[in-house]
Amino acid sequence: MILQNIAWKKSKGVAGHNVQCWAKRRRHIEAFHEDGKRGFATERLSASQLREEMAKEHVKDLSNKQKARQEARAVDKDFFMSVLNSSATKRDAKAYIQRFTPAKESPKPPTTNPAATEQRTQPSQGNGVNLGGFYGPASVVGSPQFLQHPHKQTSSLVGPRLHVALVKIRAPQTLDDDTLNGVGRTLSQLARLGLLSVVVVDCNRVPESTPDPTWRSVATAQANRIVAAIDSEGVTEARLVDNVIGVYEDSEKPRYGAHTPVTTHVTLRELMMTPLRRGVIPVIPSLGYTDITQTAVPILASDAVLALTRELAGLPTQTCPDENPEEVRERLQTRRAQVSLDRIIILDPLGGIPTSNRPNGYHVFLNMEQEFEPAKKDLLKGVEKNTAEASLQGQFKQNHVSDLGLSNPFSRFVETEFGCPKPTPQTAAPEPDATMTPKPENKYHLQNLELVRSVLSMLPPSSSALLTTPDEAANAGKKTPFRAGGVGTRRHRNPLIHNLLTDKPGFSSSLPMGRLGQTKPMMGDDPSTLAASITPTTFAKHGMHITIFPDPKLAPWEPPLSEKQHIKLTDSYIDLPRLVHLINDSFGRTLDVKEYLKRVNGRIAGVIIAGEYEGGALLTWETPPGVPDDGSPESRARMVPYLDKFAVLKKSQGSGGVADAVFTAMVRDCFPNGVVWRSRSTNVVNKWYFERSRGTWQLTNTGWTMFWTTRDMDKQTFLDYEAVCRGIEPSWADGKSILD
Structure with a gap:
């Protein structure tokens, strides 16, 4: 009876299909006569009209496809011209391909499930129909299994390893739309070359300073500008992710090794990993949420970068005391297999790390193992010098106001305009303070130097850091005239793309200054003139002693x-x-x-x-x-x-x-x-x-x-x-x- 019902339903479906085909054929051969009366054309006439309509549609499709191909070729030509301008050598290209070629998947091990084996080896019946799905172990296979120690199948969830760069953009509110669009275009090109970015937005908000009620709206607005700049290219998408950073309360701050306590951590990893797996760039503003009260608070962009570094590198931060150490180890190994954090990129309007040892004023290559302390001392000398000058200026202004016996309104004016505290007879001259430094550049350079050192210390020796200006990062997205750079008269390179292809600085740090910049007939022999044409970019690695x-x-x-x-x-x-x-x-x-x-x-x-x-x-x-x-x-x-x-x-x-x-x-x-x-x-x-x-x-x-x-x-x-x-x-x- 069951078989008869099945056969009846099948025959009914076939009959209905035949009726639909007949109606469709009838509509195709229906036509209009020249006098406007409705009738039926001959088979030969309907076939001719049908071929004509199909030809028109085919020509239209070909035209659209050709137009799309032309647009794609134009985009690819622009993209590959930008890549070729990086002048990567054959050795560099080979190393780049080796780094970014996905590893071959290991063969799947044979299953050890006896029920599945029995189902796969179920013998066929005499009529050629395998009835193993209706009888035997099928009901057992489909039922849930209760195992004491279930096997964790984590290998199937890993997938291809993602190559990621952490990008920190400082003071995006000072950048115009053209520069920001150029930066977005470069990040999109990096994604096409296999390096996805996680962007951290730094609006120079200091958590310890006086609370600004507009800090969150400013941070969100600038993050949305960066998202729009990346999306404007139409190749790589970006997404605002503003709820992945957690902030420890003062009483629960864990310690990371023997260093200072960890203040931030990643709370929702999948909110960041899901876009990355889909090729979408997460853009993260510098805000976090407290773990207990879930209150949004401003955080340092450096703390956000360190939290993301620990998460992407698979380093432990804080674990539950009752958690199995073996499970923690397996989870961290899985995270390391998912992501390779290749480099940190800092886009700062001030550029790379300055130095007094080079005519161009910037470190080209920083071997952090050997040169971190000298570079830090060099920056601190500038801070101390500026601080001493500011202290003398402030002391002079205070004494000048005190000696003249000026009234309180004018004293308040001096305090507001010059940043000097109002003098009182009981107080002595203030001690030199870094907050009185008239030039805060070295403060930001010190922050960048410390951040690069901290990040590279947590990553493998193959990882690197690049510090440059947003204008240099955007030169592939702006129509800039030809200018010499590097050695001789090479076309100016985009430092981000060149660094991805070569894992080197724009030019060698051991080159003499006379071999850099523009040629002597154009610039003369003055080293300072030559130095003015050098890109303020610094490439850093953990290096060696x-x-x-x-x-x-x-x-x-x-x-x-x-x-x-x-x-x-x-x-x-x-x-x-x-x-x-x-x-x-x-x-x-x-x-x-x-x-x-x-x-x-x-x-x-x-x-x-x-x-x-x-x-x-x-x-x-x-x-x-x-x-x-x-x-x-x-x-x-x-x-x-x-x-x-x-x-x-x-x-x-x-x-x-x-x-x-x-x-x-x-x-x-x-x-x-x-x-x-x-x-x-x-x-x-x-x-x-x-x-x-x-x-x-x-x-x-x-x-x-x-x-x-x-x-x-x-x-x-x-x-x-x-x-x-x-x-x-x-x-x-x-x-x-x-x-x-």
Whole structure:
């Protein structure tokens, strides 16, 4: 009976389908005669009209598709032209593809559910119909299972790993719409290249200051401006997310390691992760909600960035005492597998971190492990200087008002206009206070420097930071004229896109100032004029420690008075096996250690080591032929500072700034007056050497090219350099002293 009912329903459905098809066919062949009377055309006439209508629709569709393709090509051309202007090398492109290519999914393990196995292997019946779904274990499979220790299937929820950048935009209320739209366009291009952004809006609201009733409306309005700027490109969407940051009460602040207490944390992770998985950029204003009262309060943008860093990096903040540690560990591992926080980008109208050691006034590359403390002290000197000047000015104004015995109204005017407290006979002069600093730039630079240090300390060494101005970040979105940047006359690059493709600064930090900016016929020889064209952008990494033997901070490197003052590679503070491995790996040849030690052990000026022997330089004092090596003042005056070995591990070549850090330490700290070296004429690194040397010379009848960094070199020094470079014999185990 059941089978009959099923057959009847099926036949009824088929009959209804036939009726619908017949009615549809009747409507297609129905037509109008020329006299306006309704009738039925022949099959041949209706087919012709139908083909004509279909042809018109097809032409219309082709026209629309062609127009859409043209618009898409225009957008792609504009996009790829912006990317190509970054001038990424083949090595950079290969590294970029390797970083952003999704990992292959691991094969799914075979199921261990016996019920599912039995259902899959259920034998078919004689009529060819598998009845396993109606009988047998189907009812068991469909029923809920109560297990004591259910298996957590977290691997299926991870999906492809997202590459994310934390972007902090300071003072967006000071930016015009064109600049903000340019920034939105650049963030959209980064998303197309595989790097999604999480934007934190910083409106310079300080929680400790006097409460401003409009702070929330200002923060929300500026966040909406950024959302509109990203959406205006029509490629990547953005969304305002203003309820993901929680604020701990004073009594419940947890401590993060041995550092200061954590004030903020992410409360609703999925509100941020859901847009990211869909390719939407979350825009987060600097506001949070207290955990107990759920009151909206202003927070520092730096605290919001740190909270997001801990969440995206999968670091623990505060856990319940009753929570299983194993479950916490698995949850954090899952979060790390979901997201890779590659970099932090700070867009500040003030630009990168300033320094007094470079003519352009900004750090190009910051090795935080080595240069954080010097950079901080350099900024604090500026703060102290400005504070002292402000204190003297305030003291003068106070004394001037007191001596004249001015009335209270004028005193209040001075207090309002000049920011000086109203003087009283009982109070002495105020102590110098940073709040009286007339130029607050260094305060923001210090905040950015501290924030970059804190974020990079929580991330892997491969992560990086970029600090630049919104105008530079928006140059791909604004029609700017051609201007030189970097080396020679290269077209100006967008620092965000260039940094994504290369993981490097816009130009090398070890380049001399004369090789930067516009060409000399256009700008002249004035270094200050050249420095004015340099982008105020700073690229930072956690980096590595640079060790120098002997330390040039204790005593400058000078020719020794006797052979006993020379250091040796066999000294206990030098790891000779690791140094030999570094040289062999970098040159692709095997060093004859015995012969090499015999030649250099009495001539070593110093050794520079980067990190754990990832890079290094070995420098010697060489005596020109014909000059007696007797330690006399004449002999010491003719000694040549020579770069004997400059090596970087192959895995560290082209990235991480290892070569730049070693070279900068050599020319800035060890031999600031100049150094000479030689290189094979066919060496692919010669281009790098050409850009960093002050002069080169092809040694005739040899396979060597001589380089030097000495300024204002005289004839005798040049001849000594040439004689030393010609006379040194290689010390390789293959015995090939003559170059190909």
